[in-house]
Amino acid sequence: MRNQRLKHTLLFMGIVCMMFFCKFYDAYADTYTDGRIIVKHEELPVKKNGRHIQFDHPYEVAGNVITNALSYIYFEEKGLLKKKGTLRVFQDDEIRKLVPLIVQALSVATPTQVVTVSSYSERILLTDQQNYCAIFISDRNLNIAFSRIHMFQSYNDAMSEKKRYTTAKENPSRISHSRFWKLVPSAGQRLEPSHENWLVIDLSNEMYQQPVAQRVGTVDEKIKMGTSELDARLKKLEERMVAADETKVNKPITSVRENGSESKIKSKLVILREMMEDEIISEEDYDYKKVKMLREAMGDMSIKEQLQVIKDLKIEGLITEDDYNEKKKELLDQF
Incomplete structure (x- = not known):
């Protein structure tokens, strides 16, 4: 009788441990997805002032702060066929999906891991445009370095499983500029020295601490x-x-x-x-x-x-x- 109770106790403890492990594993996943949006932890070396840095990770940040930060990232196109004025990098449908994934990824990232983001948003007929960036916290500032902004992807490429779930490992912090675009800093933002593709955002700025405004995007x-x-x-x-x-x-x-x-x-x-x-x-x-x-x-x-x-x-x-x-x-x- 005593042995039977012991077996039941051990079985119960095993089930509890398995449930805890599964929950822990989900919370600390390396990849988070929502449709064709992919947010991952990556071991990417990042240099500032010629020295490799460690990140202020894990980092807890509120969803409204990330939402406001992404909403106020703008760029200008380059070249003869460029569109006039500044353009938003992220569309509202992207931001709604990205924010919970980025918040979760930053909260469990290690001091050597950045958070990479690959996202798509439908803009014109049968072509999607991809954004790809690395996000990390350093000196209590949000850093976002881009290697692709509104890069055209054919319909077949964007929808293929290989393209959808696999992205080439690249390091946006090693890029200094693009021939096709450059970032335009908003309030509370500055460009990393010698970079047109890397924003440093002061999250303590009042603009990012505000509740998310009701936007009518699409x-x-x-x-x-x-x-x-x-x-x-x-x-x-x-x-x-x-x-x-x-x-x-x-x-x-x-x-x-x-x-x-x-x-x-x-x-x-x-x-x-x-x-x-x-x-x-x-x-x-x-x-x-x-x-x-x-x-x-x-x-x-x-x-x-x-x-x-x-x-x-x-x-x-x-x-x-x-x-x-x-x-x-x-x-x-x-x-």
């Missing part, structure tokens, strides 16, 4: 949030389209495509384009929503029907020649 959020002006303009545009439809001569239905999914896509793209022209949404918002529609709204069509739809959209100017060629290539590859 076009989906803007439509969902709504304003009286936006709702009024949408209603006006929809009424205009309905009126235009009523003036057309009734035609027999020749296919599901003509009166079904295609008409819905056209209607939404027309509304979105007019919203962009009225400066209710940005061109980036329009491109983002256009991507989602062409990827998701035509899923119930045959490849032939999809080819006809994108041809019609190109003729009507709702998508560009590049959009059409990229989508056509993707569809033809599915044969």
